[in-house]
Amino acid sequence: MTEHFGMNKPNWLIPAAAITALLLVILFALGILGGASKTPPGNTPPNAASLPAGAQTLQVAKQAADNVLSWQGIVQSRLSAKIAPKLNARIVEIAVRPGDSVKKGDIIARLDDRDLRAAYQAASAAHVAAQAQAGQASADEKRMLGLYEKQAATTQAYEAALAQAKAARATAAQAASAANQSKVMLGENVLYAPFDGIIGERLQEPGDMGLPNQPIVTLHKPDDLRLEAAIASQCAAAIKLGMTVGVRLEAPRQILTATVDEIAPEIDPQTRTQGVKVKLPKVEGVRQGQFGWLELACLAEQQALLIPVTAIVQYGQLQAVKVLEGQGLTTRHIRAGKQYGSRIEVLSGLREGETILISGAASLPGDGGQLP
Incomplete structure (x- = not known):
C-alpha cells in the first residue's frame, strides 16, 4: 500500500509546477514582479532639439481670412471652330x-x-443655251420693232416679241446665277483653315461620308485661353467684368491671376448657377480641355489660424511644424486647410498663442514628433 502511494505522487506535482510557472510568467509580463527598474505610467516627453541661433519664430494667432470657395471649370480657347x-x-x-x-x-x-463638277458643267451648258435663246429673242424684238415702226406689223405682234425677249433675258440671268452657284459649290469640296491655330480632334477619316454640320476636325487657338466655370448664383452676383480672380491649375501646378472676361446673363434654373469665363494669362503648359478651379471669396471674412507655408515640414504624406516648448523644439503633426498665398490655414494640431519655428524647420533632425 505504501509503495502504491509513492508511485502516484508525481501525477499531481507536475500539473502544480506547470501552473506555478505560468503564473510567474504572467506576473513578470504585467510588471508586478521584476524589480523597481520599470517605466512609470504616463507620457514620456521626447528629446527636444535646441533652438538654432538666429532662428525666426512666430507666435500663432488667429487672423482674418477670406472665405475662398473653389469652382471647377474647364480651360477652353476663346476662338475655336468645328470644320464641317x-x-x-x-x-x-x-x-x-x-x-x-x-x-x-x-x-x-x-x-x-x-x-459637283457634273452639276457645274450642266449649269454652265444651260447658261449658254439660255444666252443663245435670249440673243435670238432680242434679235426678233429688234426686227419686230422695225416692222412696227413701218406699220408692217401689228401692235399685238410687237408686244408678243417684246415679252418673249424679256422672258428669254430673265431665263438667261437665272441660268447665269445657277452656274455661279454651282461654281461656288464646286469650291466647297476643299475645306480651309479659317484662322491660325492647332488641330484639336480628328473626328472622321478618308472614306467617310461628309455631311453638313458634321465636323471633320476641330481647330482652336492655343495662346488665347479662358477658364469656363459655373458659379453659384449668390456668389456670381459679386462678380464684375474686368475684376481679377485666382485660378488654380494642377498641370502645371500653380495659381494664376485671371480677369473676368464674360458673365452669362441668365441663371440656370435647375442648378442655380451662372456661367463665368475668365481670361488666363499666357503660361507655358496650359492646354485646352484641362481642369482648373476658379477661386472666389464670396462670403464674409472668417477668423483662421494662419501660419507661413515655410514653417511646415513634410514627413511623407504628413505635415508637421516645430513648436517651441521651454528652450527646445518638438515636432507637432498638424492638419492643414486652405492656402492663402504664402500662408496656410491650420485646422488642428496647434493652439492660439503657441510659438513655432518659421525658418530652417526642414533642416532640423527629426525628434520623434508627438501627435497633437
Whole structure:
C-alpha cells in the first residue's frame, strides 16, 4: 500500500509546477514582479532639439481670412471652330492630324467633287443655251420693232416679241446665277483653315461620308485661353467684368491671376448657377480641355489660424511644424486647410498663442514628433 502511494505522487506535482510557472510568467509580463527598474505610467516627453541661433519664430494667432470657395471649370480657347462640309460628299483626303499647327487658308480636307463638277458643267451648258435663246429673242424684238415702226406689223405682234425677249433675258440671268452657284459649290469640296491655330480632334477619316454640320476636325487657338466655370448664383452676383480672380491649375501646378472676361446673363434654373469665363494669362503648359478651379471669396471674412507655408515640414504624406516648448523644439503633426498665398490655414494640431519655428524647420533632425 505504501509503495502504491509513492508511485502516484508525481501525477499531481507536475500539473502544480506547470501552473506555478505560468503564473510567474504572467506576473513578470504585467510588471508586478521584476524589480523597481520599470517605466512609470504616463507620457514620456521626447528629446527636444535646441533652438538654432538666429532662428525666426512666430507666435500663432488667429487672423482674418477670406472665405475662398473653389469652382471647377474647364480651360477652353476663346476662338475655336468645328470644320464641317456644307454638302453631302465622300471625304477623299484629310491633310491634318491632331496637334498640327495650321495657318489661315491651309487645306484641311478634300471632298469628292465628281457630282459637283457634273452639276457645274450642266449649269454652265444651260447658261449658254439660255444666252443663245435670249440673243435670238432680242434679235426678233429688234426686227419686230422695225416692222412696227413701218406699220408692217401689228401692235399685238410687237408686244408678243417684246415679252418673249424679256422672258428669254430673265431665263438667261437665272441660268447665269445657277452656274455661279454651282461654281461656288464646286469650291466647297476643299475645306480651309479659317484662322491660325492647332488641330484639336480628328473626328472622321478618308472614306467617310461628309455631311453638313458634321465636323471633320476641330481647330482652336492655343495662346488665347479662358477658364469656363459655373458659379453659384449668390456668389456670381459679386462678380464684375474686368475684376481679377485666382485660378488654380494642377498641370502645371500653380495659381494664376485671371480677369473676368464674360458673365452669362441668365441663371440656370435647375442648378442655380451662372456661367463665368475668365481670361488666363499666357503660361507655358496650359492646354485646352484641362481642369482648373476658379477661386472666389464670396462670403464674409472668417477668423483662421494662419501660419507661413515655410514653417511646415513634410514627413511623407504628413505635415508637421516645430513648436517651441521651454528652450527646445518638438515636432507637432498638424492638419492643414486652405492656402492663402504664402500662408496656410491650420485646422488642428496647434493652439492660439503657441510659438513655432518659421525658418530652417526642414533642416532640423527629426525628434520623434508627438501627435497633437
